[in-house]
Amino acid sequence: MSTDARGDAPDHRSGFACLVGRPNAGKSTLTNALVGEKVAITSGRPQTTRHTIRGIVNRPDAQLVLVDTPGLHRPRTLLGERLNDLVRETLTEVDVVVFCLPADQKVGPGDRYIAAQLADVMRGRRGTPVVAAVTKADTVSREQLAQHLLAVDQLGDWAQIVPVSAVEGYQVGTLTDVLVQHLPAGPELYPGGELTDEPEAVMVAELVREAALEGVRDELPHSLAVVVDEIVPRTRADGSPRPPGDELLDVRVDVFVERDSQKAIVIGKRGARLRDVGTRARSGIEALLGSRVYLDLHVKVAKDWQRDPKQLRRLGF
Protein backbone atom coordinates (compact mmCIF):
# COMPACT_ATOMS: atom_id res chain seq x y z
CA MET A 1 0.00 0.00 0.00
CA SER A 2 2.70 2.42 1.01
CA THR A 3 4.27 4.52 -1.68
CA ASP A 4 6.84 5.59 0.82
CA ALA A 5 9.93 3.41 0.49
CA ARG A 6 10.84 3.72 4.16
CA GLY A 7 7.51 2.19 5.13
CA ASP A 8 8.44 -1.01 3.35
CA ALA A 9 11.87 -1.36 4.95
CA PRO A 10 12.31 -4.86 6.40
CA ASP A 11 12.96 -3.66 9.94
CA HIS A 12 10.07 -1.21 10.01
CA ARG A 13 7.53 -1.69 12.79
CA SER A 14 3.94 -0.60 12.98
CA GLY A 15 0.96 -1.03 15.23
CA PHE A 16 -1.51 0.41 17.68
CA ALA A 17 -1.24 1.75 21.20
CA CYS A 18 -3.93 2.99 23.49
CA LEU A 19 -3.63 5.35 26.47
CA VAL A 20 -5.77 4.67 29.52
CA GLY A 21 -5.94 6.21 32.95
CA ARG A 22 -8.30 8.00 35.28
CA PRO A 23 -9.69 11.40 34.33
CA ASN A 24 -7.07 14.14 34.41
CA ALA A 25 -4.20 11.65 34.32
CA GLY A 26 -2.60 13.55 31.46
CA LYS A 27 -3.59 11.26 28.58
CA SER A 28 -4.47 13.97 26.06
CA THR A 29 -1.41 16.05 26.83
CA LEU A 30 0.82 13.00 26.54
CA THR A 31 -0.83 11.96 23.28
CA ASN A 32 -0.10 15.38 21.83
CA ALA A 33 3.48 15.27 23.08
CA LEU A 34 4.02 11.82 21.56
CA VAL A 35 2.55 12.82 18.25
CA GLY A 36 4.20 16.23 18.11
CA GLU A 37 2.70 18.94 16.00
CA LYS A 38 3.43 17.59 12.57
CA VAL A 39 0.38 15.43 12.16
CA ALA A 40 -2.93 17.04 11.48
CA ILE A 41 -6.00 15.03 12.17
CA THR A 42 -8.74 15.66 9.68
CA SER A 43 -12.25 14.97 10.74
CA GLY A 44 -15.60 14.67 9.09
CA ARG A 45 -14.68 11.94 6.65
CA PRO A 46 -15.86 8.36 7.16
CA GLN A 47 -13.68 6.52 9.62
CA THR A 48 -11.23 3.99 8.31
CA THR A 49 -10.68 1.96 11.42
CA ARG A 50 -12.94 0.47 14.00
CA HIS A 51 -11.44 2.67 16.68
CA THR A 52 -10.93 6.38 16.93
CA ILE A 53 -7.44 7.48 16.09
CA ARG A 54 -6.01 10.23 18.24
CA GLY A 55 -2.73 10.61 16.48
CA ILE A 56 0.06 8.94 14.61
CA VAL A 57 3.73 8.89 15.55
CA ASN A 58 5.74 8.69 12.35
CA ARG A 59 9.42 7.79 12.53
CA PRO A 60 11.76 6.43 9.88
CA ASP A 61 11.73 3.05 11.64
CA ALA A 62 8.16 2.88 12.91
CA GLN A 63 4.60 4.06 12.75
CA LEU A 64 2.75 4.06 16.04
CA VAL A 65 -0.98 4.70 15.84
CA LEU A 66 -2.54 6.00 19.05
CA VAL A 67 -6.17 5.00 19.40
CA ASP A 68 -8.71 6.34 21.80
CA THR A 69 -10.95 4.54 24.22
CA PRO A 70 -14.17 6.11 25.45
CA GLY A 71 -12.79 6.01 28.99
CA LEU A 72 -12.48 3.18 31.43
CA HIS A 73 -14.69 3.78 34.43
CA ARG A 74 -16.89 1.85 36.79
CA PRO A 75 -20.11 1.20 34.88
CA ARG A 76 -23.20 2.81 36.32
CA THR A 77 -25.56 2.32 33.42
CA LEU A 78 -26.16 -0.29 30.80
CA LEU A 79 -24.61 2.04 28.24
CA GLY A 80 -21.65 2.40 30.59
CA GLU A 81 -21.29 -1.36 30.67
CA ARG A 82 -21.46 -1.50 26.90
CA LEU A 83 -18.79 1.15 26.70
CA ASN A 84 -16.56 -0.76 29.09
CA ASP A 85 -16.97 -3.89 26.97
CA LEU A 86 -15.93 -1.79 24.02
CA VAL A 87 -12.94 -0.51 25.95
CA ARG A 88 -11.84 -4.01 26.84
CA GLU A 89 -12.26 -5.03 23.21
CA THR A 90 -10.09 -2.12 22.11
CA LEU A 91 -7.50 -2.99 24.71
CA THR A 92 -7.16 -6.55 23.53
CA GLU A 93 -6.86 -5.45 19.93
CA VAL A 94 -4.00 -3.00 20.32
CA ASP A 95 -0.34 -4.02 20.44
CA VAL A 96 0.51 -2.16 23.62
CA VAL A 97 -1.44 -0.30 26.30
CA VAL A 98 -0.11 2.78 28.11
CA PHE A 99 -1.47 3.14 31.64
CA CYS A 100 -1.10 6.79 32.71
CA LEU A 101 -0.67 7.48 36.42
CA PRO A 102 -0.09 11.11 37.44
CA ALA A 103 2.94 11.56 39.71
CA ASP A 104 1.23 14.31 41.69
CA GLN A 105 -1.54 12.05 42.92
CA LYS A 106 -1.42 8.97 45.13
CA VAL A 107 -2.38 5.66 43.58
CA GLY A 108 -6.08 5.47 44.39
CA PRO A 109 -9.18 3.30 43.97
CA GLY A 110 -9.74 4.56 40.41
CA ASP A 111 -6.22 3.44 39.44
CA ARG A 112 -6.69 0.09 41.17
CA TYR A 113 -9.93 -0.49 39.27
CA ILE A 114 -8.17 0.16 35.97
CA ALA A 115 -5.17 -1.96 37.03
CA ALA A 116 -7.53 -4.89 37.69
CA GLN A 117 -9.07 -4.50 34.23
CA LEU A 118 -5.62 -4.33 32.69
CA ALA A 119 -4.56 -7.51 34.52
CA ASP A 120 -7.30 -9.27 32.53
CA VAL A 121 -6.05 -7.70 29.32
CA MET A 122 -2.48 -8.85 30.02
CA ARG A 123 -3.66 -12.37 30.85
CA GLY A 124 -5.98 -12.38 27.82
CA ARG A 125 -5.80 -14.17 24.54
CA ARG A 126 -3.11 -11.94 23.08
CA GLY A 127 -1.26 -11.16 26.29
CA THR A 128 -1.21 -7.46 25.44
CA PRO A 129 1.71 -5.74 27.22
CA VAL A 130 0.97 -2.74 29.43
CA VAL A 131 3.52 0.03 29.92
CA ALA A 132 2.95 2.22 32.97
CA ALA A 133 3.65 5.90 32.30
CA VAL A 134 4.07 8.03 35.40
CA THR A 135 2.89 11.34 33.99
CA LYS A 136 3.46 14.94 35.14
CA ALA A 137 6.88 13.95 36.52
CA ASP A 138 7.80 17.66 36.56
CA THR A 139 5.30 18.37 39.34
CA VAL A 140 7.05 16.39 42.11
CA SER A 141 10.48 16.11 43.70
CA ARG A 142 12.88 13.30 42.81
CA GLU A 143 12.11 11.56 46.12
CA GLN A 144 8.37 11.76 45.57
CA LEU A 145 8.81 10.47 42.05
CA ALA A 146 10.88 7.52 43.29
CA GLN A 147 8.20 6.68 45.84
CA HIS A 148 5.49 6.93 43.24
CA LEU A 149 7.38 4.62 40.90
CA LEU A 150 7.56 2.03 43.69
CA ALA A 151 3.81 2.29 44.33
CA VAL A 152 3.11 1.89 40.61
CA ASP A 153 5.44 -1.10 40.44
CA GLN A 154 3.41 -2.81 43.16
CA LEU A 155 0.15 -2.14 41.37
CA GLY A 156 0.66 -4.65 38.57
CA ASP A 157 2.90 -6.61 36.29
CA TRP A 158 3.91 -3.84 33.89
CA ALA A 159 6.16 -4.45 30.91
CA GLN A 160 8.01 -1.21 31.77
CA ILE A 161 7.52 1.83 33.96
CA VAL A 162 8.48 5.15 32.38
CA PRO A 163 8.28 8.52 34.16
CA VAL A 164 7.45 11.31 31.71
CA SER A 165 6.58 14.96 31.57
CA ALA A 166 4.58 15.90 28.53
CA VAL A 167 4.86 19.57 29.42
CA GLU A 168 8.66 19.56 29.66
CA GLY A 169 9.19 16.87 27.04
CA TYR A 170 11.07 14.79 29.61
CA GLN A 171 11.39 11.12 28.50
CA VAL A 172 8.69 11.43 25.83
CA GLY A 173 11.18 10.04 23.27
CA THR A 174 12.09 7.22 25.66
CA LEU A 175 8.44 6.30 26.02
CA THR A 176 8.08 6.25 22.23
CA ASP A 177 11.11 3.94 21.98
CA VAL A 178 9.62 1.59 24.57
CA LEU A 179 6.25 1.49 22.80
CA VAL A 180 7.83 0.89 19.39
CA GLN A 181 9.66 -2.13 20.86
CA HIS A 182 6.28 -3.74 21.45
CA LEU A 183 5.08 -3.31 17.88
CA PRO A 184 5.25 -6.10 15.33
CA ALA A 185 7.30 -5.75 12.15
CA GLY A 186 5.20 -4.22 9.39
CA PRO A 187 4.87 -1.40 6.88
CA GLU A 188 3.17 1.93 7.55
CA LEU A 189 -0.51 1.39 8.28
CA TYR A 190 -1.34 4.94 7.22
CA PRO A 191 0.98 5.99 4.42
CA GLY A 192 2.40 9.39 5.20
CA GLY A 193 0.42 9.48 8.43
CA GLU A 194 -2.84 10.44 6.78
CA LEU A 195 -5.97 9.50 8.55
CA THR A 196 -9.57 10.28 9.09
CA ASP A 197 -11.13 10.51 12.46
CA GLU A 198 -14.71 10.28 13.50
CA PRO A 199 -15.09 9.52 17.20
CA GLU A 200 -18.81 9.01 17.48
CA ALA A 201 -19.12 7.01 14.30
CA VAL A 202 -17.16 4.13 15.78
CA MET A 203 -19.46 3.89 18.74
CA VAL A 204 -22.59 4.34 16.66
CA ALA A 205 -21.43 1.45 14.46
CA GLU A 206 -20.86 -0.71 17.54
CA LEU A 207 -24.33 0.04 18.88
CA VAL A 208 -25.96 -0.87 15.55
CA ARG A 209 -23.87 -4.02 15.23
CA GLU A 210 -24.85 -5.09 18.74
CA ALA A 211 -28.55 -4.52 18.03
CA ALA A 212 -28.36 -6.25 14.65
CA LEU A 213 -26.74 -9.34 16.19
CA GLU A 214 -29.12 -9.66 19.09
CA GLY A 215 -30.89 -13.00 18.95
CA VAL A 216 -29.17 -14.08 15.73
CA ARG A 217 -25.60 -14.29 16.94
CA ASP A 218 -25.45 -18.04 16.16
CA GLU A 219 -26.62 -17.55 12.62
CA LEU A 220 -24.44 -14.53 11.82
CA PRO A 221 -21.48 -14.73 14.14
CA HIS A 222 -18.86 -12.83 12.18
CA SER A 223 -20.61 -12.07 8.94
CA LEU A 224 -21.82 -8.65 9.85
CA ALA A 225 -20.01 -5.35 9.44
CA VAL A 226 -21.43 -1.93 10.14
CA VAL A 227 -20.30 1.29 8.48
CA VAL A 228 -21.59 4.71 9.43
CA ASP A 229 -22.14 6.59 6.22
CA GLU A 230 -22.85 9.96 7.78
CA ILE A 231 -24.10 11.79 10.83
CA VAL A 232 -25.54 15.17 9.83
CA PRO A 233 -27.81 17.68 11.55
CA ARG A 234 -31.22 17.89 9.88
CA THR A 235 -31.88 21.40 8.59
CA ARG A 236 -35.08 23.18 7.74
CA ALA A 237 -36.29 23.16 4.15
CA ASP A 238 -34.40 26.39 3.43
CA GLY A 239 -31.17 24.90 4.80
CA SER A 240 -31.17 26.91 8.03
CA PRO A 241 -30.60 25.18 11.37
CA ARG A 242 -33.60 23.84 13.26
CA PRO A 243 -34.55 25.81 16.38
CA PRO A 244 -32.97 24.88 19.74
CA GLY A 245 -34.81 22.00 21.38
CA ASP A 246 -35.95 20.68 18.01
CA GLU A 247 -32.59 19.47 16.72
CA LEU A 248 -32.47 16.18 14.92
CA LEU A 249 -29.50 14.19 13.65
CA ASP A 250 -29.75 12.12 10.51
CA VAL A 251 -27.66 9.02 11.04
CA ARG A 252 -27.19 6.89 7.94
CA VAL A 253 -25.74 3.45 8.49
CA ASP A 254 -24.95 0.53 6.20
CA VAL A 255 -25.09 -2.98 7.57
CA PHE A 256 -23.07 -5.37 5.43
CA VAL A 257 -23.70 -9.11 5.34
CA GLU A 258 -22.07 -11.76 3.18
CA ARG A 259 -25.06 -13.47 1.62
CA ASP A 260 -28.65 -12.80 0.57
CA SER A 261 -29.87 -15.36 3.12
CA GLN A 262 -28.21 -13.34 5.87
CA LYS A 263 -29.76 -10.17 4.55
CA ALA A 264 -33.16 -11.82 4.92
CA ILE A 265 -32.37 -12.75 8.54
CA VAL A 266 -31.36 -9.21 9.45
CA ILE A 267 -34.36 -7.64 7.77
CA GLY A 268 -36.92 -10.20 8.98
CA LYS A 269 -40.47 -10.67 7.78
CA ARG A 270 -41.63 -7.52 6.04
CA GLY A 271 -38.79 -5.63 7.66
CA ALA A 272 -40.08 -6.26 11.17
CA ARG A 273 -36.74 -7.30 12.59
CA LEU A 274 -34.84 -4.40 11.02
CA ARG A 275 -37.36 -1.99 12.56
CA ASP A 276 -36.68 -3.58 15.96
CA VAL A 277 -32.95 -3.33 15.42
CA GLY A 278 -33.38 0.33 14.50
CA THR A 279 -35.47 1.12 17.55
CA ARG A 280 -33.04 -0.55 19.92
CA ALA A 281 -29.95 0.96 18.34
CA ARG A 282 -31.54 4.39 18.15
CA SER A 283 -32.12 4.70 21.89
CA GLY A 284 -28.45 3.89 22.50
CA ILE A 285 -27.33 6.33 19.83
CA GLU A 286 -29.54 9.09 21.22
CA ALA A 287 -28.03 8.53 24.66
CA LEU A 288 -24.56 8.60 23.17
CA LEU A 289 -24.99 11.67 20.98
CA GLY A 290 -27.33 13.52 23.34
CA SER A 291 -29.75 14.38 20.57
CA ARG A 292 -32.84 13.06 18.87
CA VAL A 293 -31.83 10.83 16.00
CA TYR A 294 -33.39 9.68 12.76
CA LEU A 295 -31.69 6.37 12.07
CA ASP A 296 -31.59 5.27 8.44
CA LEU A 297 -30.45 1.64 8.21
CA HIS A 298 -29.55 -0.08 4.95
CA VAL A 299 -28.71 -3.75 4.68
CA LYS A 300 -26.33 -4.59 1.86
CA VAL A 301 -24.63 -7.72 0.65
CA ALA A 302 -20.84 -7.55 0.26
CA LYS A 303 -19.88 -11.02 -0.90
CA ASP A 304 -17.15 -12.76 1.08
CA TRP A 305 -16.08 -9.55 2.74
CA GLN A 306 -14.22 -11.41 5.45
CA ARG A 307 -11.81 -12.91 2.96
CA ASP A 308 -11.28 -9.86 0.78
CA PRO A 309 -8.72 -7.37 2.10
CA LYS A 310 -10.07 -4.60 -0.12
CA GLN A 311 -13.60 -5.05 1.16
CA LEU A 312 -12.29 -5.35 4.70
CA ARG A 313 -10.58 -2.00 4.43
CA ARG A 314 -13.68 -0.46 2.98
CA LEU A 315 -15.69 -1.84 5.88
CA GLY A 316 -13.32 -0.33 8.37
CA PHE A 317 -11.31 -3.33 9.51
Ligand SMILES: Nc1nc2c(ncn2[C@@H]2O[C@H](COP(=O)(O)OP(=O)(O)OP(=O)(O)O)[C@@H](O)[C@H]2O)c(=O)[nH]1
Ligand atom coordinates in the same frame (compact mmCIF):
# COMPACT_ATOMS: atom_id res chain seq x y z
N1 LIG B 1 2.77 20.00 34.97
C1 LIG B 1 2.24 19.13 34.09
N2 LIG B 1 0.92 19.16 33.87
C2 LIG B 1 0.40 18.28 32.99
C3 LIG B 1 1.21 17.33 32.30
N3 LIG B 1 0.41 16.60 31.52
C4 LIG B 1 -0.83 17.06 31.69
N4 LIG B 1 -0.86 18.07 32.60
C5 LIG B 1 -2.03 18.83 33.04
O1 LIG B 1 -2.96 17.95 33.67
C6 LIG B 1 -4.29 18.27 33.33
C7 LIG B 1 -4.99 17.07 32.72
O2 LIG B 1 -4.34 16.71 31.53
P1 LIG B 1 -5.10 15.98 30.32
O3 LIG B 1 -4.08 15.65 29.32
O4 LIG B 1 -6.27 16.78 29.90
O5 LIG B 1 -5.63 14.69 31.06
P2 LIG B 1 -6.57 13.52 30.49
O6 LIG B 1 -6.11 12.28 31.14
O7 LIG B 1 -6.60 13.55 29.02
O8 LIG B 1 -7.94 13.96 31.09
P3 LIG B 1 -9.43 13.41 30.76
O9 LIG B 1 -9.75 13.92 29.39
O10 LIG B 1 -10.23 14.03 31.85
O11 LIG B 1 -9.38 11.92 30.86
C8 LIG B 1 -4.21 19.45 32.38
O12 LIG B 1 -4.43 20.61 33.13
C9 LIG B 1 -2.78 19.39 31.86
O13 LIG B 1 -2.29 20.67 31.54
C10 LIG B 1 2.62 17.34 32.56
O14 LIG B 1 3.42 16.57 32.02
N5 LIG B 1 3.07 18.26 33.48
